[in-house]
Amino acid sequence: MSVTLFIEQLINGLQLGTMLFLMASGLTLVFGVMGLINLAHGSFYMVGAYATALATAATGSFFTGLVAGVLVAAAVGALVELIVIRRLYHRPHLDQVLATFALILIFSEGTRWLFGSSPLWLSPPQSLTGFVTLPGGARYPLYRLVIIGVGIAVAIGLYLLISRTRLGMRIRAGESDREMIGALGVNIARLYTLVFAMGAALAGLAGAMVGALQSVQVGMGEPVLILAFVVIVIGGIGSIKGALFGAVLVGVVDTLGRVFLPALFRNFMSPSEAAGVGAALAAMLIYILMAVILAFKPKGLFAANG
Amino acid sequence: MDKLKTGIIAPPGLPAMPARWFDRKGLVQIGLLALLLLAPLAAYLLGHIYYINLASRITVIAMAAVGLNLAIGYGGMVSFGHAAYFGLGGYVAGISAYHAFDFTPFMSWPVAIPGSDSMLVIWLAAILLCGLLALAIGAISLRTTGVYFIMITLAFAQMMYYFANSWPSYGGEDGLPIYLRNTLPLVDTNQPLVFFLICFAGLLLSMAITSRLMKSRFGAALTMARLNDTRLATAGISPYPIRLMAFVISAMITGLAGALYADLNGFISPTMLSWHFSGELMVIVILGGVGRLYGPLAGAILFVMMETLLGGLTEYWKLFLGLMLLCVVLFAKHGVMGWLAGRERNE
C-alpha cells in the first residue's frame, strides 16, 4: 500500500467522520437535553438533501439551494417537535422509538409519493469541482475537502455556542438538571424546539452536502443514522466531545477497513476470496469496535451523565 | 386472629386472572386462534392457495413477535435487533438447503458438516445458533440499559445485515433461493395446508412456552427484574443472568420463526436481517398489546392484513401504517388486545 493511497483514504475517512459528526451532534444534543431517542433524525438528512436539490434546480445556485435546504430541515424539525416530539419527552424509550419509527415511515413514503423513487439530481457547484494536489502528489477532490472544512467549522461553532453563549448555558443546564432550568424561568418548551430544530438543521446540512456527492433519494438517511448511533454510543450519549471523537474514529476506521482489509487478506488468500472475506469483515469492523469499547466502558468513552 | 382472616380470603390465580373461555378476554383469544386456523381451512376447501400462504405468513410473523414480546413485554428489554435472530434462522434454513441441494459440505474442516434438507435438523441448528448469538450479543448489551441497550441491539443486528450483504458465498445482497422446500418425515411440506399447520403448531408451542415460563419461578424473577430490579437484587437474585436467559429464549423463538419464514418464501436475503424488520416486529408487538400472550398474534393479523389490503390499494401503504402507529403510540397505549379484550389485570 502506498503512502498517497493511505493519505487519500485517511482524508476520505475524515470526510465521512465530519458527516457523521453533523448527524451525531444533533442526536446526542437531543438526547442529552431532552432525554429523547430520535430515529427520525435520518429523515431530516433526507429532507435537507431534497430541499437543496429542488431549490438548486429552481434557482440554479447550489449555495442558495444549500441555505434553503438547511432552513427547510430546521423548519420541518421545529414542526415535528411541536406536533409530535414534545408529547414524547416523558414517555418510555419504547414509545419514543416507535413514534419516531412511525415518523420515518411517514417521511420516507411521503417523499416517495411526492417525488417518486428515482434519485434527484444534485451536483456540487462548478467552483468546487476541481482537484487539489496533496503533499505526496495525489490529486484530491476539492469538494470533499470543503465538506471537511464545513464540518470543522460547525464543530468549532457548536463549541463556542455551548461554552460561550446564553443559549449554550441553558443547554448545559438542561443537560444537568431539567427541573432547575424550569425554576430559573427559562422557557423550556421554546428551548427544546430550538435545540431540536438546530439538530435537524445540522442533519439537513449533512444530507445536502453528501447528496451532491452521492445521490438524493428516499432512504438515504438510514445508513448514516445507524452509523451515527454507533458514534454516539461509542462517544457516550449526550456528549458533544464524544460525538466528535466517535465520528472521526468511526469514519476513519470504517473507510480504512474497507480499503485495506481486502488488501491485507490478499497476502494469504486468493484475490476473490480475499475480496469477499475482507469486505465482510470490513463491514463488521466498526460494530466490533463498538462491542470492544462497550465491554470496557458500558457508557461510552465520554459519558456525559456519570 | 390474623390467621383466621387469611383463611377467609381465597387467593385469586397468579399471575393474571386466568382467561375463562366464556369471558370477554377468553372469547377474544379463542376467536383469534379460530380465525387463524379456520381461514386457511376454508381457503383450502375453496381452492385458494394464496390465502393459505397468507395465513402461514401471519402465523410465522406472529411467532417471531412472540419471541420479541418475551424480551420487550415480559422482560422489559427493548431489543431493536431481533431481525438478527430472524435472519440467522432464515439463513440456517437457506444455507443448509443449498448444500443439501448441491451435495456440497457446509464445512469440511475441522469437522465435516454436510447440508441437510430435514426441517428437524434445521430447526435444531437454528435454535442453537440463535441462542449462541443472543448469548454473545445479550452478554454485552445487557451490561447497559435504556437507550444504550436499544442502540446496541440495533447496531449488532446491522452488523449481521452488512455481513450477510457482503459475504459473497451465499448470494450476498441478492439473497439465496431455496429450490426445494425442506422436508419432514411422514408429511409433504410442499402442501400449503400442511406447511400452514406446521407453522400453526410452532406458534401454539411458542405461546404455550411463553405462558408456562411466565407462570414459573423464572417468570416471577423476570417480572420482578422488569418492574423493579432493586427488589430482585435485594432478595438475593441477580437480575443479569435472569434477563440474559430470557433474551436467549426470546431469540431462539424468533430464530425458529425465521427458519420457517425462509421455507415459506423459498428465498432468503439480507432483508430478513434489516433494521426495518426489527422495527416492524416491534410495531407488531406494540400494535397487538405489549406483554400480552395473544398480543403478537393480534398484531401480526392486523399488520399482514394492512400490508395486503392497503398494499393492494396503494404502493405507499407504509405511510398509513406510520400514521396509524403514531396514533396508537400517542393515544391508544394498550394495543389491539387492550381494545378487544380489556386491560390486562395483574392478579
Next chain:
Amino acid sequence: MSESVLSLTRLYKRFGALQATHDVSLDLQPGEIHALIGPNGAGKSTLIGQIAGSLRPDEGSVHLAGKEITALNVSQRARLGLGRSFQISSLAEPLSVMRNVMIGVQALQGHSFRFWTPVSRDESLQAPAREALERMRLGHRAWTPVSELSHGERRQVEVACALALKPRVLLLDEPMAGLGPEGTAQLTELLEALKQEVPILLIEHDMEAVFRLADRISVLVAGSIIAQGDSATIRRDPHVREAYLGD
C-alpha cells in the same frame, strides 16, 4: 468481636473532595437492636450502601456472621443473610403483596431457573411468604396489589420482604418514615418482638422510637461516629447534644 453477626471495621469512603465515611466501625450482636442515627447529610445513606453492597468502601471491611463480604454485590450479600428495607418503597407496585414477598422465598430456595412449575400452585413458596406476612400482621392483605396499600402497610411489607429471606441480620432504613403515631407504635412493637430472632441495625429519624427500641445507639455526624452507647449514655453525651440534638 467473634460473636457479632455484622461488623464494620474501619470503613472509609470518599466521593471526590467529600469524605462521606470516615473510619466507621460498628457491630451488631445477636438479639439486639442497634440504632444508627445522625442528621441529614451525615453519611447514613453512603454507609447503608456499603453494608448492603451497592457501594464499595475505599478501605476497611464488612463481615457478616464471621465471613468477609466486603467484595460481594447486593444479591450475594442477600443470599448470605442480609435482609434490608428501603427508605423509599422498593416494592413492585402492580403485583400483589404476596408476589413481592414470594420472590424472597424463591431466592432463599435458590431455584430461579425453574421454568415449568407454576408458582401459583407452589405451596413451598407461598407458605413461608404467608408466614412472613403474618409476622407483620399483614396476612389479610396478601393478595392485594401493592398499589392499593396505605403508606404504613407498605413499610410493613418491606420488612416482611426482608423477613422472607430468613435473614441473619435486618438492615432497616427509616422504617418509621411517614408513619403516623399509631403506625409507629405498631411497628415499634413488631420490631421489639422480632429482635430476639433477628438482630436489627435500625437507621431511624424518629428519636422516640429509637430511644425506646435500641439496645445500643451509634451517632453518625459528618461521616464519623461521634458517640456509641445505650440510650441513657447517648442522651447525656454532650457532643451528641451539641451536634445533633441542637442544644
